Amino acid sequence: MSPPSRRLQTKPVITCLKTFLISYSLIFWVTGVILLAVGVWGKVSLETYFSLAAEESTNAPYVLIGTGAIIVIFGLFGCFATCRGSPWMLKLYAMFLTLVFLAELVAGVSGFIFRHEIKATLDNGYKNAVIKYNGTESKNPVDTIQRNLHCCGVYNYTDWNNTKYFQEKGIPVSCCKDSDNCSPETLKDLAKAENVVYTTGCFVLVSTTMENNLGIIAGISFGIAFFQLIGMFLACCLSRYITNNQYEMV
Secondary structure (H helix, E strand, O other): OOOHHHHHHHHHHHHHHHHHHHHHHHHHHHHHHHHHHHHHHHHHHHHHHHHOOHHHOOOHHHHHHHHHHHHHHHHHHHHHHHHHOOHHHHHHHHHHHHHHHHHHHHHHHHHHHHHHHHHHHHHHHHHHHHHOOOOOOOOOHHHHHHHHHOOOOOOEHHHHHHOHHHHHHOOOHHHEOOHHHOOHHHHOOHHHHOOOEOOEOOHHHHHHHHHHHHHHHHHHHHHHHHHHHHHHHHHHHHHHHHHHHOOOOO
């Protein structure tokens, strides 16, 4: 057992570490809420775009949602473990922070890599979606993108000229600037349609939107991931001090 004088000297250190770790755990809990929100936002806002590249889409939003939900739970566990001053709980907390660190790195790297591969993936995906378009689906991703981004076709509105749908019904109504001015006859004539539909292609706008949003997800993931290193350090230090000096909470 350590001399009384040494134990008295270590009490302020342990108290200080406890204060820092409790504060960290509360912040950690908040980051869990942020990750959960970012994951849900990424899933909802990018769902239409992911559907165009389903075979190679990123799982980053799902990883963030799962990680965020678990962080919310273990953030509270970290506060409990710190207040109890239990070495094994603190070690378990540090181990969990390590796993969170790795999970967030995976999500960040996944989002970052996919962000730079998005153009090639979406190019083929959007072309196929336009070719297979039949206008019968209530929430077709092509219609959603054309309405939201104010665009038409892959590179421009004339891309619809090569589709089966155009031969039957013309350019989709979702390309119209004002649906009241789009008659079936106008949509079947490219020359007339030029004045009533969006002429800008969707490919550049979609890829830019995906790159920007995935960049945000990757950046937040990396930032919060490296924040876990502080928690790992504090938890390990506190556990070591408590174990070595046989310090007990009263």
